[in-house]
Structures are given as C-alpha cells and as structure tokens.
Amino acid sequence: MISPLSEALAERGYDTLTPVQEAVIAPELAGSDLLVSAQTGSGKTVGFGLAIAPTLLGEAEKFGPPAVPLALVVAPTRELAFQVMRELSWLYAKTGAVVASCVGGMDIRQERRALDRGAHVVVGTPGRLRDHIERGSLDLGDVRAVVLDEADEMLDLGFREDLEFILGAAPEERRTLLFSATVSPMIARLAEQFQREAQRINTIGAAEQHADISYQALRVAAPDSEHAIFNLLRYHADESAIVFANTRAAVTHLTTRLGNRGLATVSLSGELSQAERSHALQAMRDGRARVCVATDVAARGIDLPKLSLVIHADLPTNTETLLHRSGRTGRAGRKGISALIVPPKMVKRAERLLKWAKIEADWGFAPSADEILRRDEERLMSDPSWETPLTEEEAAFAARLLAQRSPEVVAAAFLRLHQSRHAAPEDLLPPETKPAREERDFGPSRWFALSVGRDDRAEPRWLLPVLRRAADLERNAIGAIRIQQSETFVEIAESSAEQFLGAIDAEGALTEEISVRPLDGPPNFQRGRAPRPEGGKPRFEGKKPRSDRPARQFDEASKPERKAKPAAERPKHWEQKEEGDKPSKFAKAAPKKEAKRKAKWSPEAEAPDRPEFDAETARKPAPSGKGAKYAPRKPAAGKGGKPFKKGKPGASGDGKPFKGGAKPSRKPRTSGNDAPRRPKR
Structure with a gap:
C-alpha cells in the first residue's frame, strides 16, 4: 500500500x-x-x-x-x-x-x-x-x-x-x-x-449479510402507525434515526407531525433543492437534528454518522429496497436496528418480504408508554454527570437546597425536569385483531310466518322496528329473520311468544299490511323456497320435482328418423336438383341477373312505340307506370300553371324581384364585399 x-x-x-x-x-x-x-x-x-x-x-x-x-x-x-x-x-x-x-x-x-x-x-x-x-x-x-x-x-x-x-x-x-x-x-x-x-x-455471505443489523417487525393497530413511530423514537431518544416513507406527501406529513412533538426533524425528498438537501444532511451530521424523514431515492447512498435506527414507516416494495434502506445503519462495524411498522393488513406482506430477503426478524410490539418512562429513568440514573466531582459553587447550592427541601422532593423535581425535555409518550391500542364473532345461543323459540316477502320488497331493516312497535317487543326477543319469495319467517323467543300472539287480532293481522301465521316448528329452507301451507297450491303443476325426474337418456337409436317430404308438400321456393336430394329452405331461387338488367330502362332497348328522344325539348323520359308509353317531360310551370318567363337575374319567373329584400349582388366576393350570397333555389 x-x-x-x-x-x-x-x-x-x-x-x-x-x-x-x-x-x-x-x-x-x-x-x-x-x-x-x-x-x-x-x-x-x-x-x-x-x-x-x-x-x-x-x-x-x-x-x-x-x-x-x-x-x-x-x-x-x-x-x-x-x-x-x-x-x-x-x-x-x-x-x-x-x-x-x-x-x-x-x-x-x-x-x-x-x-x-x-x-x-x-x-x-x-x-x-x-x-x-x-x-x-x-x-x-x-x-x-x-x-x-x-x-x-x-x-x-x-x-x-x-x-x-x-x-x-x-x-x-x-x-x-x-x-x-x-x-x-x-x-x-x-x-x-x-x-x-x-x-x-x-464479500456478501448469507450468514453475515445482516450480522450488524437487528431486524424488528412491530405489530401495531391500524390507527396507531404514527404513534408507534413516535414511541420508537422516544425509546431511542439519544440516537439518530432515519424514517423511510414511500411518497413525498408522506414525508411532508411525518416531518410535520414529528416536529410538532418536539423532535428535531429534517426531511429529504426529490422536490427539495440541492442546497436544502445539503443543509438537512449537515444538520444530521453536526447533531442539530436527530431524525431524518426521507424517500428511497433521496436517501440512496447517504452516510450519516452514528445512525443507529432505521424505521420503515411504509413497507418497502421489494427486497432490494429493504436491504438498501436498512444498510444506512450497521455500517463499518457499528450495530444498528431496522424496524418495520406492520399494521394488521400488512402482516402477510411483511412476512413474504422478510422471507424473500432471507431475514430472520424479531416480531414484537412498539414500546409502550410505561416502557418509555422506565427507559427515561434508566438513562437518568446512568448519566455521566453523576460521576463528575462537585465544584464549590455546586456544593454550596446543594447545601442550601437540601436545607429548604427534603431529598425526596429534590429527586422528584429533578426527574420531572428531565422528563419535560421530551414529549409524553403515546398510549397505544392493543394490536391484536378482533376475535371472530361467535354465534349466540338464542334459546327456546317459536317461528311465525309473515305475509310479506321479496315480492313485497321486505327487508329486515324495516321489518324489525315494525315487529317491535306492533307487539312491544325487546330487541333481544327477536331472533332470525328469513325472507322468502312471498313470505317471511321470524323467530321469536319463547318467553315473548305469548306477547306477540296477543298483538295479533282474530283474523291474524298484525298491521294493516302484514298478517301472521304461527308455525308448528322451524321452517324448511331447502332450495331457498318457503314450505307451502297444508292444502295450498302445489309448487309443481303437472311436473315432478327436478330431483324426482328420471334422467334423460340420449340414445342414438331412440332419435326419430328424419325423412324428406314428398315433392307435393315442399314449399315452392325449395329447389331439388335430383331425386333424393335433401331440400334446403335457404335455397330460395334468386331473380335472374338478366331479368334485372332488362327491367331497367336504356335508350338502346327496343321499343317500337317509343317516340324519338329529343334532347332539346325534353329530358330523359321516365315511365309513368307499368307498360306505359314514354312521353317527353313537360317544362316546369310557375304560378297558376303558366310556364316560367325569362326574367332578369335574381328575379322570379314572372320577372318580378324576390320579396326577401334587396337584390343580391352578382359581383364576385372579395374582402370588401361581405354581402351573403342568395341560396340556390
């Protein structure tokens, strides 16, 4: 080297x-x-x-x-x-x-x-x-x-x-x-x-990839995600931390919430300028801020000194993002904690994420308020100031203080002053999910049939208050309500059955619209249909129930033999080329093309009684009917059947100007001539 x-x-x-x-x-x-x-x-x-x-x-x-x-x-x-x-x-x-x-x-x-x-x-x-x-x-x-x-x-x-x-x-x-x-x-x-x-x-080994990082998956109640983040930061009060969110809006929201709780917080997101991002990182390095809220892109590759805690406010989208987020701590041999905030709906996703990343995380809960207060006391008792020798001024002040206050009062006041530097911890809700609703035992009951059903748009939300008002029943006296097509079955507690029967008149009417019929036992709800009263109209008229019908056998031998109809019974539009051919009803003969062509008029067609066509006196002749002779068309007539006279331009057939207004100009339209042209007649 x-x-x-x-x-x-x-x-x-x-x-x-x-x-x-x-x-x-x-x-x-x-x-x-x-x-x-x-x-x-x-x-x-x-x-x-x-x-x-x-x-x-x-x-x-x-x-x-x-x-x-x-x-x-x-x-x-x-x-x-x-x-x-x-x-x-x-x-x-x-x-x-x-x-x-x-x-x-x-x-x-x-x-x-x-x-x-x-x-x-x-x-x-x-x-x-x-x-x-x-x-x-x-x-x-x-x-x-x-x-x-x-x-x-x-x-x-x-x-x-x-x-x-x-x-x-x-x-x-x-x-x-x-x-x-x-x-x-x-x-x-x-x-x-x-x-x-x-x-x-x-140099990445499977065993030592996460050796310096302790992963924690913290279960929290759905409304307590932000409270859990704050409690976690309060529990690690003297350590710097970074909180990751997935969006810029979440970064702004968390930065404001944590700042309002008294935490020195800065943010990193893509919308900040380079100067603002540099100031935020410098505040983390020199200790003026101890919490940084950031997105993944903004915090990619940053190195903050003594960063010991990474909090995933939003779960990362993939394992690479999880590893890069967590890699902000546990650097160069230092230990760190990576905590995932897991609401109930994110438990399965967090489990899959940790499994794919090959990470063994400790599942637990966010620190409670009591745990945070005990941690505050531990930090107070382990403060290095206790080992520092007293100066003369400090000793004199301590003597005067103890002369006026008891040691217990002085210690309690000191603890309160120490705790006042931090915001009070949050009281979290239990993160356990609600147990499944158990079916309650309604007890002995009797069933009644009401005369309204789906055909009458019956619903439990309006049947329940009607039953309670009509018979003065308690809510727990009414059990199951089963609405059928034409009637509804209601379960009434045995202790309230006589009271319910007392509200029914002699004709069985409970209200003007609803009549009641007592049942001997629980109704039959098979196939979603109500049982018919004895002597009533049978459900199947002339047919057996589907379950009682014999299975239909599809045997080729049992199919009826199809035979061609005799020629005399065939429709006229059927065609048959040879004897024995199967006729088709779609084989209707179409008109011959030659017949269509001859049906159209053409000047070259042979017509001995047709007058010679004169282009000067008449237009192309048109037939007036089937077999009619062709005659020259008369010129169009004006008012009173008289032919139009040749008039001046812009005038009517009789030479008089139009009554619509001034005579329009015949000059070509230019930029200076904006008069509208007269529409063609």
Missing part, C-alpha cells in the same frame, strides 16, 4: 481493513477489471480508492500538477457523489490529488471552471457527466480508471444510456471497477460489454 494512503488511514483510526477493502487490494488483482458485490456500508468507497491508487500513481507517491482527469467515479445520486468526494479527499490528501465534482443541480459554470483548472479525480452523476462530455468541458482521453458505484441503482433509475455513453467516451485500455449490491442480468450484460475479463469478488 502507498505510504501516504497508509498514513491517512492511520489518522482516521483504521486499525484493520474490512473484507471488501482487503479483497480489492489483493496483489493478484492489480490492474484487473473488478465486478464487486459488497454489503452496503462495508467501506466500498475507501476500498476502490485504495484499489485504483496504484493505477493512478504508478511508482510515485504524489500526483503531479492537475490537468485532465485520471480517474472517473460515477454515483447514482448527488448525496452519494458528495460522500464519495469527501472520502477520496481525505484518503488522497497527502498525495496532492485534486478531486472535483460534476453533480446535477449545482452551478454548471463553476464546475466547468474547476475542470478547466484541472483535476486528478472527477466524481459525478451520470446525467451531468454526459452533459460536460457533450459540451467539451470534460476530456476523458487520459482516464486510467472508471468506477461505477451502486451500479444497480443507476440502472434502476434509468441511467443505462448515460452510462453507455460515458464508458464509450473513455479509452478502451482503461481499468473498470463495477460495484453493485446485487448482480442482476442487466449488471452482468453491462459488465460483459464494457469490462475485460473482469474478476468477480463477492
């Missing part, structure tokens, strides 16, 4: 390297293209910084004057690009390297001036890098190494064409390092197209 890089690692407290860092700097892989799969937060940035250093520096320990870039690092998001830039800046600080950024959303003119001054390493996002290449401000002619960080995320965001353009603009003899959490078929095709005999490195 180059000595300036070793010194930088020692100053940062790197005693040992992570597995991915040791794998990429192996001597046998020097100068080779790499396809690396590593867990999120495993130190990939420092790893590829160490891997490309010999390619960039060679035998030297320091870079020369900056000119065109020697290395290009492509990241999917602005936050990840800035994070990579910061990591490479301190790693290459003692080598004199100049690291520049080309990130979408920043001032492109400043980036162009920085590239003109020269840079050894350029870090950027795909869209902005392609923009600089097309404008001619970024020259990749001397690039020796290209690194694609989070390549799977870049493909998911639709940057495939930009990546192909960037890699096509770089020299073919370059070194290409491709880092991806998962190697999908698209990643494999990209590696095959732009890498040369890439060496495959996989």
